Amino acid sequence: MSVMPFQVPLWTELLAAGLGGLQGALFAAGERHRRIDVLGVVVIGLAVSLGGSLLRDIVLDQPPVVLWKNWYLVVAGASAVLGMALQPVLARVDWLITGLDAVVMGLFGAIGASKALSLGAGEAGAVVAGVIGAIGGGMLRDVILSLPISFLQVGTLYAVAAGAGAGMLVVLAEFGAPIPIAGLVCVVVTAALRLIAIRFNWTFPEQRALKAP
Template identity: 80%
Template sequence: MFQVTLWIELLAAGLGGLQGALFAAGEKHRRIDVLGVIVIGLAVSLGGSLLRDIVLNQPPVVIWMNWYLVVAAGSAILGMLVQPVLARADWLITGLDAVVMGVFGAIGASKALSLGVGPAGALVVGIIGAIGGGMLRDVILNLPISFLQVGTLYAVAAGAGAGTLIVLAAFGTPIMIAGVVCVVVTTLMRLTAIRFGWRFPEQGPVRRPRSRVR
């Protein structure tokens, strides 16, 4: 029986809150106030878990676990405070975003497996958990949804990590080891895609046939 322990859930909440706040605090041109930064941090921290539990028809852990909101909010405040020091470290925010995706993807896939969901369903749940926080962040900030944009490979990186976890678990690998591998695979694929500009072909405009004038 797969189990997601409390400290792993809280680690994901903390990393999500930190990354979301760092991202929001860096959006100086939007003039986001302190409350707004904290809200964005909470959105990144809670979004993936909330969507995951809704899809799995489970009580949302973000509501039922007392420490989840506390850790997420505290991490968001920390992110807001340290952002001025890290203002030029865009690579840190990008890297942390990739790690957060991997952690939430691993939790989502393993929780789905623990409930008896099949491999395909667990893969979908893992992807939803990985990208849910980023989706909610983009919606609140009125930004283009990240995983729908050319060159991001958000969902591909999340799927690669969650898929790796599912395969390893099927072969009897301890879930903790499989989860770590999931985080590593997701992070490396995401950062490599950014570094080398990997992308899917962009949808081009539909060309209408020219009518011939006789």
């Protein structure tokens, strides 16, 4: 497969970082029983915002873009502070946090998969990079908060939604679709599948120990 230039504009990555910081801070500020302080809320917002990009670049053996471009930290930090400030107003709007999470997954999945393709990664590798980008922030959030890792638990197709979206991007790119169009499809597929799975409680069967005969 021919190597293509990385076509995701900076504003798209900053939008993903901003929404990630907002969603992460809203989530952390809602965990009042854990008595997280202001700094903790901001740190968790930054983890959700930047974690996927950081892990993606490590896997792709690239300099972490979140450290090399100042705007990432500025946008992510400001969004985390905004999320913390808005949480009391939005405390009863649980669907907003869920919706933001789904959209952020789609954005980071699209960026991860398209960046992998631009570096010459194979189709399967690009999908994996997209999934890592999509769920990396949520993984770091769960680790920091000592929560069960979302995609490893019985849940609503967390990683599957990310993989389906990234897979669609790779397929469309193979057929010559422009990356912005393929990326938009990735976001829509990821977010839609994630939200539909939550709405109808779609899950994989839980593993169970084999019973002795």
